[in-house]
Amino acid sequence: MSGNATATKIDLHCHTTMSDGELTPAELVLRASVMQVDVLAITDHDSVAGWPAACAAQARVAPRMKLIPGVEISTRWQGFEIHILGWNFDPEHPELTALLxxxxxxxxxxxxxxxxxxxxxxxxxxxxxxxxxxxxxxxxxxxxxxxxxxxxxxxxxxxxxxxxxGKGQCAYVAPNWCSIEEAVTAIRAASGSSSIAHPLAYDLSNKWLRKLVIEFKENGGDALEVSMSQQGPAQRQWLTELATDYELLGSVGSDFHKPSRFRELGRNLNLPESVQPVWYDWANMQ
Structure with missing residues (x-):
């Protein structure tokens, strides 16, 4: 599985009740199996607490599915909240667990x-x-x-x-998240790969998005989430160009939170052939 996600259904971005998803880790694994997902990463917000239950469910109900350790870390950058995805790491690595x-x-x-x-x-x-x-x-x-x-x-x-x-409203509280550098460094220390999650969700101009991508790469970041379920062709093409321009790998993810007709596990997640997948050198994907 070192190529793109056209033959194999891969979803590297979803959430459980361990953060803001509606399904438990076991329920999410079962649903992914029903949706014929071949490779799944659960990426709860700042948490890997669902990993043991997900592994137990995978062994029980979906033994052919590959389950990849994952997380989505909230960071602060230039007044924006930027989410960094991490995968294929040691979930018990002390530097990562301390950051989380x-x-x-x-x-x-x-x-x-x-x-x-x-x-x-x-x-x-x-x-x-x-x-x-x-x-x-x-x-x-x-x-x-x-x-x-x-x-x-x-x-x-x-x-x-x-x-x-929302920001500026009466009950808004500014978060005190870690920096992008801290998130990427902790993921890398645990032998993992990192990516900017949903790059078009931050209301950044094209100039500022490029600035973000450059700084992410300078800090050791690996990939850009190029392919998402709710995405038009022009958006995917723009993210493909960004990944290519800055020599970043590509990731795919539904950002699934709950069953709905708008966003589903593994749906519409083909990675363009011109982008090398973030999983191209993961030993557990060979």
């Missing part, structure tokens, strides 16, 4: 601050997620947005971000 522990501590502090701000806005405390200190799952803004929608404070998740949780 710091990230999760930041997430819990941020979640507590968001919760307090929402309560000050008149949201009932019982209607909001509880920040559990001993929980392995990470709490994200999406959890708060879904709670606001569920209890009728907003009509949908987007309105929750527009009214409360």
């Amino acid at each position: 522990a710091r990230q999760q501590a930041c997430r819990k502090e941020r979640a507590e601050a968001i919760r307090e701000k929402l309560i000050k806005q008149g949201i009932a405390s019982n209607d909001l997620p509880v920040v559990a200190g001993d929980s392995a799952a990470v709490l994200t803004r999406l959890h708060f947005a879904e709670a606001l929608e569920r209890h009728g404070y907003v009509s949908d998740v987007q309105q929750a971000f527009d009214r409360y949780l």
